[in-house]
Amino acid sequence: MTPVLxxxxxxxxxxQDTLDVESFIERAAKLFYPAVELMGKRPHLSVLxxxxxxxxxxxxxxxxxxxxxxxxxxxxxxxxxxAPEVPFGEMQVLYVxxxxxxARLLDAHVIRVFTGYSTDDHSYVTDWKKCVAGxxxxxxxxxxxxxxxxxxxxxxxxxxxxxxxxxxxxVNHPNCKAMYDPWVPALLGEDLYAxxxxxxxxxxxxxxxxxxxxxRWAYEPGLVNYRRLPDMVRAVPLGEGFIDLNAFFxxxxxxxxxxxxxxxxxxxxxxxxGYENLDHAAGTSLRRITALIG
Numbered sequence: 001m002t003p004v005l006x007x008x009x010x011x012x013x014x015x016q017d018t019l020d021v022e023s024f025i026e027r028a029a030k031l032f033y034p035a036v037e038l039m040g041k042r043p044h045l046s047v048l049x050x051x052x053x054x055x056x057x058x059x060x061x062x063x064x065x066x067x068x069x070x071x072x073x074x075x076x077x078x079x080x081x082x083a084p085e086v087p088f089g090e091m092q093v094l095y096v097x098x099x100x101x102x103a104r105l106l107d108a109h110v111i112r113v114f115t116g117y118s119t120d121d122h123s124y125v126t127d128w129k130k131c132v133a134g135x136x137x138x139x140x141x142x143x144x145x146x147x148x149x150x151x152x153x154x155x156x157x158x159x160x161x162x163x164x165x166x167x168x169x170x171v172n173h174p175n176c177k178a179m180y181d182p183w184v185p186a187l188l189g190e191d192l193y194a195x196x197x198x199x200x201x202x203x204x205x206x207x208x209x210x211x212x213x214x215x216r217w218a219y220e221p222g223l224v225n226y227r228r229l230p231d232m233v234r235a236v237p238l239g240e241g242f243i244d245l246n247a248f249f250x251x252x253x254x255x256x257x258x259x260x261x262x263x264x265x266x267x268x269x270x271x272x273x274g275y276e277n278l279d280h281a282a283g284t285s286l287r288r289i290t291a292l293i294g
Contacts, residue, residue: 001252001261001293003286004070005033006207007044009265009278015271016265021045022061029065031282036062037071037112037207037262040099040131045072047098055105062106070260071110071205072103077155078134079116079127089134096138100145110148110260111205112179113138115167118156128167131157136171143175150179150204160183161195168202177204182248183211187233193247208289210241212270235269238285240276249292261289 005028013019019027021044028036038045038058045058048084062069074096078091100111115131118124139149151168153159158167168178180199182192211233217226238245271277 002035002068002070002264003033003293004035004037004205004260005031005282005286006037006039006073006262006264006266008039008073009263009282011039011044012173012269014266014279015250016269017275018043021058025058025065025067025069026063027279029067031279033067033282033286035068035070035260036107037073037260037264038069038106040072040074040095040102040111041149045099045102047095047102050098050102055102059106068256069106069108071112071262072099072106073112073272074099074114076113076134076138077116078131079119079157082119089130092134093137093141096149097141098204100142100147103147106147108147109179110179111138111142112150112152112205114152114155114156115157124157127157132167132170135176136173139171139173139176143260148177148204149173149175150177152207153177153181153184155248159184159197160188160280161190165198178202179205179207181207181209182243182245183209186243191247192244193251195256196248196251196257198251200252200257203252203257203259205260205262207264208238208245208285209264209266210236210238210243210245210285211267212236212241214289219236222286235265235267235281237281238263238288245288245292253294261293263289 007024010019010024076092142149153164158164178199180203185195213231216229220227
């Protein structure tokens with residue numbers, strides 16, 4: 001398995017300090033990560049900004065620091081767009097195709113995609129069909145560039161492990177692989193060992209983050225009491241939260257997974273978003289990943 005640092009961690013999307021792509025690659029090298037995943041949108045690797053000169057600079061920086069670019073992360077939502085006359089699905093497949101072209105130029109191997117957010121409670125089957133069709137076509141255009149397509153279990157469609165497996169089976173494309181993460185099954189109360197062992201044979205990457213639960217309550221004046229609300233979760237370095245990564249990795253190993261293991265800080269992080277805290281979490285998490293890999 002290969003540890004990977006995801007550039008979203010230094011993208012400023014949750015108020016954290018921001019690095020451009022070249023500076024991020026240098027930071028990953030200083031933190032001793034051998035490989036990186038690049039965010040396929042601004043402020044990092046947007047298809048609108050990826051001129052030949054820009055791609056050359058990124059590639060040269062990766063070579064100079066001996067850091068491999070392994071994955072480009074696409075931000076897709078194949079259920080987006082209620083207007084039937086607008087070809088939202090086609091736009092996203094084109095986006096994936098362009099990222100796959102860029103990935104090939106950077107010697108990357110994988111494009112990460114999401115399924116789709118739920119449009120409403122009565123449209124799940126329709127949403128599912130849109131996502132199956134979109135991801136199947138995205139897998140085809142990525143294959144044309146020699147790039148693997150990985151589906152991350154993140155958006156609402158096919159989010160439970162049973163649904164995720166059913167979804168991948170229905171896509172049924174040889175270039176569509178799993179990018180199965182422990183975060184969602186942990187929140188859903190699923191057995192991380194069993195889930196990881198089940199998905200390991202079809203996985204190309206997993207992405208890790210860890211969280212602590214913070215209970216929430218709402219006051220009910222008529223009862224002079226409090227009503228329990230869903231917990232808030234807050235990101236912490238790997239090993240400091242509630243996700244049982246030991247069980248997850250036992251399942252991965254027994255299932256034969258030998259792909260990429262990415263770390264991401266993609267939500268507000270305990271301790272704030274300053275460079276020092278981000279670097280501390282990334283460094284601590286790399287040591288945890290190394291221990292989990294064994």
